[in-house]
Amino acid sequence: MAHRPFLKMNGLGNDFLVWDARDEPLRLAPDVIAALGDRTGGIGFDQMITVERSTAGVDAFMRIHNCDGTQVDACGNATRCIGRLLMEEAGKDVASVETNAGLLHAFAGTAPRMVTVDMGKPRLNWDQIPLAEEFADTRAIELQIGPIDEPILHTPAVVNMGNPHAIFWVDDIEAYDLSRVGPLLERHPVFPEGANISLAHVFAENQIRVKVWERGAGLTRACGTAACAVAVAAARDGRAGRKSTIHLPGGPLEIEWRESDGHVLMTGPTEVEFEGDIDLDTLEWTRTAPGDPAEEAAAS
Structure with missing residues (x-):
């Protein structure tokens, strides 16, 4: 395989190893991905992205x-990071990214390196999450962990934003x-495809810590689809409005869960x-060039 260049990027600390495989295809075995993702012996990342x-x-297909080593949709x-790269490459303010979850559109923000992505419509029915059994109301399903009379966590909302999410x-x-x-x-039997698990707290009007x-x-x-899922779940049961700020450990x-068409828009920073x-x-592996100037200044 010889040598391949790559980028290391992040969105609010949610970090990615990015390959450009448009001209030279690249497929890695799960054990190789896991070795590269290891934060002690490898490069270290949350997800590996193949463009x-x-x-x-x-503009491009994004494989995640x-x-x-497992593939997700x-x-x-x-999407914000790859959207930024494609927009900068083409000199445009919009990029279209094909994923296994569907076609997504990214837009340049008003501030440098800020990107908005249209995540499409949330899937809210039990069989779209998917769940292993039918629940008429996915705003709060019957699920708990811990003793029956004093559970540690219980009654999550569930939303699919391209990936299954459970919000407690x-x-x-x-x-x-x-x-x-x-x-x-994550691997509870009610989630046949597994699920992302979020803890969420509304601490002020339209302000949610996750x-x-x-x-x-x-x-x-940070997890962008989780932020979208939390915002949708909060709006569904009146905990917040259709516009909210999701505060993750990374920022x-x-x-915005847009009322006109039901699409979810997510805006935040990107960093090389x-x-x-x-x-x-x-x-x-070796580093061959520094990243964004602000990132380098912050690290020095």
Whole structure:
């Protein structure tokens, strides 16, 4: 395979290894992806993004793998990052990105490196999440963890934003060990395809603090589809309006569940951390160029 260049990017700390495979296809085995994703012996990332030629005639196809090597259909923060690269490359203010979850559109923000992505409509029916059994109301399903008479967490809202999400409303997101309960809930039998698990707390009007255990990736500093799912769930049962700010460990995302067409818009920053080169036979890698100036200044 020899050497391949790559980018390391992040959206609010949700970080990605990005390959340009439009001219030279690239497919890596799950164990290789997991080795690269390891934060002690590899490059370290939440998701690996492979940018490929689109068969739908749009700017690019985005293939997404979690750091454990599993492939997933959607990643909102990655869509913003890839959208930024495609817009800069073409000198445009909009980019269309094909994913396994559908066609997504990214738009340049008013501030440098800010990107808005149209995540499409949320899927809210039980069989669209999907769930293993029918629930008439997905705003709060019968699910709990812990003792029956005193559960640790219970009655989550469920939303599919390209990936399945379960949102538990709590008074303090730090009062729970999400690294312990997240893996149990992620693979609960009610979620046949697994689920991203979020703890959410509305602490002011349209202001929601969120912590996420991401399916196949674990605790993450930010998860764009989770932010969208939380905003939709909050609006559905009156906890917030259709515009809200989701505060993740990595920073805030602005979410709008547009009333006119039901689409969810997500706005936030993107960063190129550095450029690199890797020998795919040995997995040895080096940095070849710095990233965005602001990122370099902050690190110095």
